[in-house]
Amino acid sequence: MDHILQIGDSFIEQNTIFSELILELKQSFSNNNVIVPLRHHHDFPNPEVSADSTLLLMPAWNPSKIAGVKIVTVSPENSQFGLPSIQGTYIYFDALKGTVKAIMEAKSLTVKRTAAASALASSYLSRKDSKSMLMIGTGALSINLIKAHASVRPIENVFIWGRNFKKAEAIAKELKNEKFNVYPIKTIEEKISEVDIVSCATLSKTPLVLGAYLKSGQHLDLVGAYKPDMREADDDTIKKASIFIDTFQGGLKESGDIVIPLKNGTLQEKDIKADLFQLCSNQKSGRQNKDEITFFKSVGHSLEDLTAATYYYNKFKND
Known part of the structure; x- marks a missing residue:
C-alpha cells in the first residue's frame, strides 16, 4: 500500500x-x-x-x-x-x-473552500467596484471570508460584528497588517446600509440581515443557517433581492434561508436565478446592473x- x-x-x-x-x-x-x-x-x-x-x-x-x-x-x-x-x-x-x-x-x-466559494460567487454577483464589507459573525469562517472577498474585489474597509464584541476586536487586531482596514462594531444596523458587500456566517435561528436596512447595489453572502429551521435573512430581503444559490441539489432543501421563503410563498423555485454550476459555465449570467441587490446562499457542496x-x-x- x-x-x-x-x-x-x-x-x-x-x-x-x-x-x-x-x-x-x-x-x-x-x-x-x-x-x-x-x-x-x-x-x-x-x-x-x-x-x-x-x-x-x-x-x-x-x-x-x-x-x-x-x-x-x-x-x-x-x-x-x-x-x-x-x-x-x-x-x-x-x-x-x-x-x-x-x-x-x-x-x-472546510472554511477555506467555503470562503473561496463565496468569493467565486461574489466575482459574478457583487459590483466590481465594491470597496466596503460588513462581516456578521466572528467564528472560524469570518477571517477567511474577509480575505477571500478581498481577493476578488478592491476592499478598503471591513466592519465586523459578533455577539461577543471582544471577538470582533480580536479579529480586527489579527487582520491589522492586511491591505484593508478592519473595524469592530457594536450593532449591525450602524453599517449594514452603507457597505457594498454583506457576508454573514452565523448559527443564528433568527434573521440578522433585514431587508429594511438594505440599499441598492449591495451583494449579500449568506453562509450560515445550515439547517431548515435556521435563517440569516428575513422575507423582506428575499423580496428585494435577486436570489442565487451554490447548488440546487442542496440549496433547495438544507437551509431555512431558502426553505422557509419557499414554504411561505415569499419565494418560488423559478425565481432563483442560477447556481454556481450555471454561473461558472456561462449558462446563466450574474449581476444585471449596478442597482440590483444580489443574494447568494451557500450550504456547501462535496x-x-x-x-x-x-x-x-x-x-x-x-x-
Whole structure:
C-alpha cells in the first residue's frame, strides 16, 4: 500500500492562496465531471448542552481518478468548550484502485473552500467596484471570508460584528497588517446600509440581515443557517433581492434561508436565478446592473471539498 499522507490544518492554513483556490473551484463547477450524491445529514441530541449536533457525510468522486468523503460534526455549543463548532476529517482516495491517498483535517479545508466559494460567487454577483464589507459573525469562517472577498474585489474597509464584541476586536487586531482596514462594531444596523458587500456566517435561528436596512447595489453572502429551521435573512430581503444559490441539489432543501421563503410563498423555485454550476459555465449570467441587490446562499457542496482536497494534496506532494 502506498504511504498515506497526513495533511494537517497548519499546512492548509499556511498554503492557501485564495486566488488559486477560487480558480480551481471555478474550473470544477464549469467542467461538472464530478459525481456528487446528496450529502447525508443526521441530527443527534446532546442533552448535556441542551442542543442538537449534526453529523454530515459528504462524498464525491471523479470516476477512475479521485474520490473523497468528508466526515464532519457541527456542534453549535462548542464555544463553551473553547472549540470551533466544526470538527472533522477528509479521506482522499485513488478512485481507480480505491486506495487512500491522504487523510486531511477538515476544519481548515472546510472554511477555506467555503470562503473561496463565496468569493467565486461574489466575482459574478457583487459590483466590481465594491470597496466596503460588513462581516456578521466572528467564528472560524469570518477571517477567511474577509480575505477571500478581498481577493476578488478592491476592499478598503471591513466592519465586523459578533455577539461577543471582544471577538470582533480580536479579529480586527489579527487582520491589522492586511491591505484593508478592519473595524469592530457594536450593532449591525450602524453599517449594514452603507457597505457594498454583506457576508454573514452565523448559527443564528433568527434573521440578522433585514431587508429594511438594505440599499441598492449591495451583494449579500449568506453562509450560515445550515439547517431548515435556521435563517440569516428575513422575507423582506428575499423580496428585494435577486436570489442565487451554490447548488440546487442542496440549496433547495438544507437551509431555512431558502426553505422557509419557499414554504411561505415569499419565494418560488423559478425565481432563483442560477447556481454556481450555471454561473461558472456561462449558462446563466450574474449581476444585471449596478442597482440590483444580489443574494447568494451557500450550504456547501462535496465538489468544493474534493476540489480543495486535490489542491492541498498537490501542494503537499510538491512541497
